Amino acid sequence: MSERIPVLRIGDVLLVSVQFDLEDQTVLNLQEDLAEQIVATSASGVVIDISALEIVDSFVGRMLSTVAAVSRVLDARTVVVGMRPAVAITLVELGLSLGGVSTALDLEKGLAKLGRPVGSAPR
Amino acid sequence: MTTPWQAGAEPRSYPIHRSSDLVHIRQAVRALSQECGLSLVDQTKMITAASELARNTLVYGGGGAVRTGLVGADARRGVAAVFEDAGPGIPDVEQAMTDGWTSGSGLGLGLSGARRLVDDFDLRTAPGEGTVVTIVKWVR
Numbered sequence: 001m002s003e004r005i006p007v008l009r010i011g012d013v014l015l016v017s018v019q020f021d022l023e024d025q026t027v028l029n030l031q032e033d034l035a036e037q038i039v040a041t042s043a044s045g046v047v048i049d050i051s052a053l054e055i056v057d058s059f060v061g062r063m064l065s066t067v068a069a070v071s072r073v074l075d076a077r078t079v080v081v082g083m084r085p086a087v088a089i090t091l092v093e094l095g096l097s098l099g100g101v102s103t104a105l106d107l108e109k110g111l112a113k114l115g116r117p118v119g120s121a122p123r
Numbered sequence: 124m125t126t127p128w129q130a131g132a133e134p135r136s137y138p139i140h141r142s143s144d145l146v147h148i149r150q151a152v153r154a155l156s157q158e159c160g161l162s163l164v165d166q167t168k169m170i171t172a173a174s175e176l177a178r179n180t181l182v183y184g185g186g187g188a189v190r191t192g193l194v195g196a197d198a199r200r201g202v203a204a205v206f207e208d209a210g211p212g213i214p215d216v217e218q219a220m221t222d223g224w225t226s227g228s229g230l231g232l233g234l235s236g237a238r239r240l241v242d243d244f245d246l247r248t249a250p251g252e253g254t255v256v257t258i259v260k261w262v263r
């Protein structure tokens with residue numbers, strides 16, 4: 001049995017907020033859930049909030065790149081928001097460039113990047 | 124490299140047999156890094172390096188253990204972690220330490236990246252005998 005992170009839907013954007021250190025299987029589950037949900041909900045965007053994450057290692061980094069690539073193939077865009085400065089520094093030194101992953105400093109900027117300014121989402 | 128564990132503070136050993144063990148190891152290394160007074164960035168680097176090496180122990184070494192604790196030498200303080208497995212060993216260390224080289228489906232960044240993230244990095248391995256990787260991050 002393994003945990004699953006809830007995927008919220010706001011309009012046509014899927015929102016995932018990672019709140020705690022994830023086990024590898026949970027990371028893989030999230031990757032699959034997002035791909036399924038993009039198709040099931042015809043989402044045009046995915047926002048992954050990692051502001052609570054104290055570290056991002058190559059495993060999680062690879063998941064972020066994969067989700068970005070998969071969403072592109074499924075005609076949706078992914079934005080990773082809230083990366084801590086120490087995490088960013090560490091990722092660069094680790095050698096993980098997160099190429100192809102679009103990022104924003106916070107949720108509001110992330111939604112704006114998807115053309116969904118806060119407040120414009122249907123209620 | 125013999126690890127100069129800090130007197131009176133025995134290192135603790137954690138098993139690495141399943142992926143949930145990696146979560147516990149990251150927590151343990153985080154607690155030690157904070158206790159030791161590493162800066163936030165250095166804590167993050169040390170935990171990330173430990174996560175990479177623990178996953179290698181699990182995936183390639185067939186499981187093993189890590190000993191982690193505070194170290195002291197001269198007037199320096201730091202956090203050390205020693206990852207040990209009795210797996211197949213690494214036949215070509217230079218190749219394995221190259222950015223982007225993987226024998227599996229990884230990104231090939233764990234070993235080379237971990238070395239960049241820490242201050243001391245020591246890898247001992249012999250084909251058929253296993254692998255021991257020791258890392259230390261010192262307080263600046």
Ligand SMILES: Nc1ncnc2c1ncn2[C@@H]1O[C@H](COP(=O)(O)OP(=O)(O)OP(=O)(O)O)[C@@H](O)[C@H]1O
Pocket residue numbers: 058059175179180183184208210211212213219220224225226227228229230231232233234235254
């Ligand atoms: N403990 C170990 N025992 C045996 N082989 C190992 C061990 N650690 C690493 N290796 C070998 O070294 C290679 C490089 O390791 P490294 O961690 O750099 O990359 P990776 O694990 O393949 O990918 P990534 O860590 O980026 O997901 C591995 O593919 C594996 O062949």
Ligand SMILES: [Mg+2]
Pocket residue numbers: 175178179229232233234
């Ligand atoms: Mg690795």
